[in-house]
Amino acid sequence: MTRTITFNELRKIKDNLPDGSMSQIAEELGLSTETVRNYFGGHNYKDGISVGVHIEPGPDGGLVSLDDTSILDLAITYAKS
Numbered sequence: 001m002t003r004t005i006t007f008n009e010l011r012k013i014k015d016n017l018p019d020g021s022m023s024q025i026a027e028e029l030g031l032s033t034e035t036v037r038n039y040f041g042g043h044n045y046k047d048g049i050s051v052g053v054h055i056e057p058g059p060d061g062g063l064v065s066l067d068d069t070s071i072l073d074l075a076i077t078y079a080k081s
Helices: 007-015 021-029 033-039 070-078
Strands: 003-006 053-056 063-066
Touching: 003 007, 007 063, 007 070, 021 033, 021 070, 033 070
Parallel strands: none
Antiparallel strands: 003 063, 053 063
């Protein structure tokens, strides 16, 4: 399922993750931790891969189109209120 949110919304979810959550998400989905970090705006493609995140410049950090929301869905469940 494709979803579009602002980059600032995506970063807010990332910033609300408890320590170690990216590793847990990676393990649950069979991905590297760097791949999960790349999903949230990281750029380490030596140790991780791109996972269908497309960013267009604009207000609120721009729009982010996510081809697969699996990482986002898990991150929302882990995020602190």
